[in-house]
Amino acid sequence: MAEPEHNVDPDLTIEHEHTTHSNAFYIAIGAILLVLTVTTAAVAFVNLGPFNPVVALLIATIKATLVVLFFMHVKGASEKLTGAVVVSGFFFLAILLSLSLADYLTRNWR
């Protein structure tokens, strides 16, 4: 017996409202990400002293921002919920980092 029809119901579909870009645009963003990856690897061979992690994290942050804004369609999203999700994601990351640092920065046995 065939599976009863159970798809395509107008009430079930959720409209996606976000700006779409051309394929060339996404390929360009992908290329920038690759260049930044190569840069990270190249910088790892240069001794910058205390700035080693700073530079690595800076590049990683730029890459993550590009992914979030364009590949995850956050830039241009009209849905308020998208903004709420992004903000709460960073808020919870801030909790993870700040409360962990409350331990690391106050250890007197270090």
Place this chain on the structure above:
Amino acid sequence: MATTSIPASQAPGSTTKLNYLNNGHTLRSWLLTTDHKRIALLYLLSVTAFFFLGGFFAMLIRLELLTPEGDLMQADTYNKVFTMHGMIMVFFFLIPVVPAVLGNFLVPLMVGAKDLAFPRINLLSWYLYVIAGALFLHCMLNGGVDTGWTFYTPYSTAASNTNVIEAGLAVFIVGFSSIFTGLNFIVTIHRMRAPGLTWSRLPLFIWAHYATSLIMILGTPVVAITIVLVAVERVFHLGIFDPRLGGDPLLFQHLFWFYSHPAVYIMILPSMGVISELITCFSRKRVFGYKFVALSSIAIAVIGFLVWAHHMFVAGISLYAAMVFSFLTFLVGVPSAVKVFNWTATLYKGSITYATPMLYAFGFIGLFTIGGLTGLFLGTLGIDVHVTDTYFVVAHFHYVMVGGVVMGFLGGMHFWWPKITGRMYPEYWARLSALLVFVGFNLTFFPQFVLGYVGMPRRYWQYPPEFQVLNVLSTAGASVLAVGYILPMIYFLWSLRYGPIADANPWNAAGLEWQTASPPPTFNFDQTPVVTWEAYNYDEIPEKELEAPVAQ
């Protein structure tokens, strides 16, 4: 207010009508279904299988601890047995059980929708669960893993010679199953509520699942990444957690507990949602302080993310951090207490019926209160130093996680069984099993508080002879508990064929899920319901003699 009367029984004998169960009988119609109700049943079968597997390991532990000597198994085997028990119960039973079974079945029904927002992702979530389960079973048959369910480093990355990576991969995959469920719930609750069903009219079950979904989405990726890091260090020897390689073992504990403490709330919050439904229905009253109970779920979800390092008080974190986390731990007691007090206040002057679901709700309140209050003992720095890694902790988390989750799940299963199957369960046997579970549970775990307090450490296969009496009590209790768990399995299966046929609303309960037939049609409602009433309007529902038939 407009029409508030709820049609009590629309379709007596409705099992003959076309519904989600008889709409397709082939294996394919089940394995490729996108119906949230069928997926809920697929989950029910899978989590029940894992529950009994985890229970099997629990019985091995209790049998080994019947005598002080290590006479049933070797120390290494014992390490694997308690690890298997913990991993199966936490990742394959406690976390998915209420959201993936009851939540999956009820969230669309309760918000008046035809399905979840992403039905195919819902099915994918079940397949991920099954793939992860199969991987874990393979790991188990291949020698198992012995790190404890917590994968603590540096043991898991540098010392253990068991299948850490395979077990980690299984946990990683099952985590995504959980994320997909959470994602589906959040979008459904935001976008697919029936006309008139405002946020302040939502059932508390929905609020609880919304809060749970937030934790699933925000927390689970962290543990997934952490387990990947364990695998990376184990395979490539990159220094992340191993101090010899420049890593920090406490970093693992920070990252792991950032998810795994909130995971306790993933387990308990949906059960709390179930209890709110049961208490209101069987005391025929609107819940006391609706807004407080609803927002306390969100408060638990948020504050639950701020307390993780109370698992690390003796691990070497700074005294300052320990004090901060101790304070925050006390803070999470507030919304939990709001719930317990408000349930109790709901009972006051209620017209109470002692049906089986209500017995489980009472059991939940009793066990959760003991579990929650001993959590405050453990959040107190001085006491925690004394009882860390003893059976006191084991008793505490079993009271919260098993006493809470399983009581909520069984209470919910009895309450919604007529909705799910269109049949009533036998009330006499169900009450007996509720009693057995409550007595067996306390007999199993209360002695463990005493054992821990007098100093018996957890995770050892032997113990000094003076601890034997309490351990024998605990093992005896586990046997009673096992009977209490097997009994519902038997009579639920029995009722599928022989149970009296249930009408659409056998409990005369409020809530949209009771307005459709039992079992519901594939798309839940013949017409989209329009909600014009507040949640739990029991004062406006005409009294009806409960006709829940008692089959002997």
